[in-house]
Amino acid sequence: MSAEAKNPYIPYPVTIEDITIENDARDLKTFKLVFEKPEHKKAFSYLPGQFAEVSVLGMGESPFGIASSPTEEDYLLFTVKLTGTVTQELHNSEPGRKIGVRGPLGNTFPWDRMEGKNILIVSGGFAFTTLRSSIVYMLDKKNRDRFGKITALYGARSPGELMYKEALKEWQEDSGIDLTLTVDREPEVPWDGKVGLVPNVLRELKPSADNTLALVCGPPIMIRFTIPALQELGFTEENIILSLENRMKCGIGKCGRCNVGSKYVCIDGPVFTFAELEELPAEY
Amino acid sequence: MKDGVISKQDFPQFLNHLKKNAKVFAPVVTNGEAGFKEWSEEDSVEFSYSNLKLSPKGLFFPQTETILSFDAGSVEEVPSHEEKMVVFGSRPCDSRALTFLDKIFSEENKGYNDPYYMNRRENAVMISLACSDPCRTCFCSSLGSGPADEAGSDIVCFDLGDKLYLKAVTEKGELTIKDAGKVLSPGDESVRKDAEKQTAEALESMNNLEADLPSVKKNMDDSFDDPVWDRLTRNCIGCGACTYLCPTCYCFDISDEERMYKGKRIRTWDSCQYASFTKHASGHNPRKNKKERLRQRFMHKLSYTVENQGEVFCVGCGRCITQCPVNIDIREIITTFAEK
Amino acid sequence: MDSKAVGNEIQKIAGELFRDDKIDVFIGFERATVPLKSRPCFIGKDEDGRIENLVWDSFCTNNLAAFLQKYFENEPNRRKKREKPYPRIGVSVKGCDTRSVVALVKERQVIRENVVLVGIPCQGMIDRRKVQEKVGTAEIVSHRETDDGTLEITTTDGKTRTFKKEEIMQSACIDCRYPMPEGTDFLLEGEAKEPGDGGYGQIEAFEKKPLEERWAYFEKEMSKCIRCNACRQACPTCWCKECFADHTDLKWIGVGNHISDAMIFQIIRVFHQAGRCVECDACYNACPMGIDLRFLTKKIVKDVDELFQYVPDFDVESTPPLATFSEQDKDTFITDPEKG
């Protein structure tokens, strides 16, 4: 790359190395991407919470939270739900296909603030992506000591809809994290996790709010009921961390569509504290 | 040389001189409508407009432009726009609008430089034509500007009837005038006075909104959920005419056009007035109704950009007022919130 | 009745409708902030003070039927989804607005029982562009209409000029065959203008021009398009919940201002108006770029009439032409390889 400023609209070429089907409905797939050029890999330096524009030439670009952790140095992971044209094209792809990635974009989870704190992770459905990134990052040997107790609650409609099944299994055996899984209804398959909606299970688990930051990602309905539950447990508005999604195009604060009030989700976010969101209109 | 004078008759010589080193754009009548066009000797420059229907925004931020092309998976960047350009006849308000777009597209906006827009800007000389006869729908003077505002211009030109007075306001402008020394005669006290007088008269003729912009912003911020927005937005039909004619609206879309694995990624103007602008792939839309969308347009201009860029993103050109099919008048919006 | 009396009558009826709890909102016209325009005006239940804003003059050009459909969201398919009943709407209508309401009722986009139509015998509306054309470049600052059918305008240079209404009437109104509303709930007293002949002579003349000349004209007009969608949004019978041009999963046309996309958008838009278009020229009036859309809309109306003997008039019972067929429809356009 030349010394002059990079054109922020040009994606880095990457290759799809592997594709994992994440759920029974088969509408969630994780794409493992590797950079074609080492200098691009180096330039793409990120922290959990950030996102990137995944680019399929001819179809367009879509923003996705980065599901891999910076500690997984050789590749990027994106978990993609089948919804529109770009995701359709991705889902129809085979490993080996060349696509593009533009980023990293947006802010990160507040890693400075999280240093030395207990971390509570609450998530539902396929919004778990950047939280997977965060867990992997925190559990890495180099980083584990920087954080206190790590507690995670992850729910989905049914066991088959829980993503990253291999990783979940590992974490359940890892003493560095206390992971609880829950499903909405009593499943027909053997299940040793909880049964119940995330906010209810959260109330049951009663994690301590003491010296703790809560990272919450999930569908709007889950968020709406989880926040009161967290507040009951003593979490302040500043200590509840959320990640927003809005329609995006440029990802660099120019195209003007992802704003919530005066804040742009792509540049000022996607990570906001609940306190910050309370100041903004509910246009998300 | 900081200023110069040329008779209207000889004016094409000046443009011809500029044309040696740059593409020259000037208002020319085509299809019965004056608009910016690449000037050639056969064209006569139009001076009789108050405001052109389309501002020169599109010369720097075209309605459709290619940002990259691709063929069978390999990406090719668009060569950077290094061509020299001179724009003559932009109204001062439209030139000032470019300084706002600069704040969006330049690196100062969170560190991302938009090379397409910025390269064109850096290679352009703006010669604005000061207003002697502002429209009744013009209200630049209520927005801290005026009929001979220098912001965004390199040279301000005054139409003094049979002659034109050119006044450099940037170094680039000075160089341009110096370089054209052969075809220009130097300015003197009398033309300077005439220009000043013309501007003062033009300013005098303008209506002032008498709105305190900081309190407009504050009142808007406080009234986000106020039912007044229902009243102000009821007759909106949801077209994008206001946004596309606006010299400060910059929102855009990025999409791919492809045929047999070959194609390009294009950037096109987009409008916050369209439902599809913010609609998620899931179908959820944070700004579902026209009330929310029109509120977004006005709050973006009068509040959000004040916070983020330190400017009210309206230059008072009045295009949205004259062209709105249902006469939604931004002046009424401003005064509504000024009084609140 | 002079226009002031018409205005008073509208105010009186609207007031009574509110008083008798017959309507929740009334849509009429009020003065605009610019000359040669009146604008749609909405009056809610608790806004009786604003009833006196309602006016009638020769600038009530918008087709108010365009505002009705959005009140009947979820009609006809998901009616049960609604929590509250549909509002009852009073609206002042000219002949063209009435016919658009009928077209919408037929297609179940408007519930007839929920609208109270206040019919106004239409004297024809004035085309502000025709006035401006006659005035030249001078800016019109005010206008005054007299009851003997003249318009007096004042320009910035202080001059006044008067025009006979016939000279500056909208082409749509000159051609209009249905100036007198029918089937309305109220009908104001008074005479409508003489019905026109439809003006299809212009279309026939265009049809006779050489192919390349027709294409050149179409191309010239569409080259002005900025894709602002004002034509679509202003049209009362462009009621698709999602326009084909906005489809993202199946991209019919590009979003930029490539002329091919602009052309295709307009061809399809006009085609979708077959059997619906009442030639009110709302699209033409809304277009900020002044594109001649009349030559397209009138063509589709003419063809529908000639081929299927259908005119979207005041008849609520007749079936829209593309929702039905006749075995007698002509096969003359069919290529028959066995014939020469």
Added chain:
Amino acid sequence: MENTENWEPKIVAFLCNWCSYAGADLAGVSRLQYGPNVRIIRVPCSARINPQFVIKALQNGADGVLVSGCHPGDCHYISGNLVARRKFALTKKLLEYIGIEPERVQFSWVSASEGGRFAALMNRVIDDVKRVGPAKKLVKEL
């Protein structure tokens, strides 16, 4: 590509499944000769044809478009082609009106037993389009 001797037009043919497509099939089985310029798109019924399909084909570079269904009265869905006929009549007139050569967009009826008619139709359309040359109007170059 200019109108040279070597130029061969690209024709897109929308054929209904029950009659015209079967007619094309029969033409093939019967080894009837017609130009190789045709790209056939099979649709369930001519009523499935939205005028947008025709125009989109022209935008994407088709030099000619043919739409063909069952003869009136023979529609597999009883009246699909009669509903379609109204749309086609308007489309044909509107496109011609704005200056699209009438040869470029053609409509016809071909039954399942008319292999010969299909081949003749194709040759006729190809000849017509050849006469008016490569399409330029509405075409969007990428």
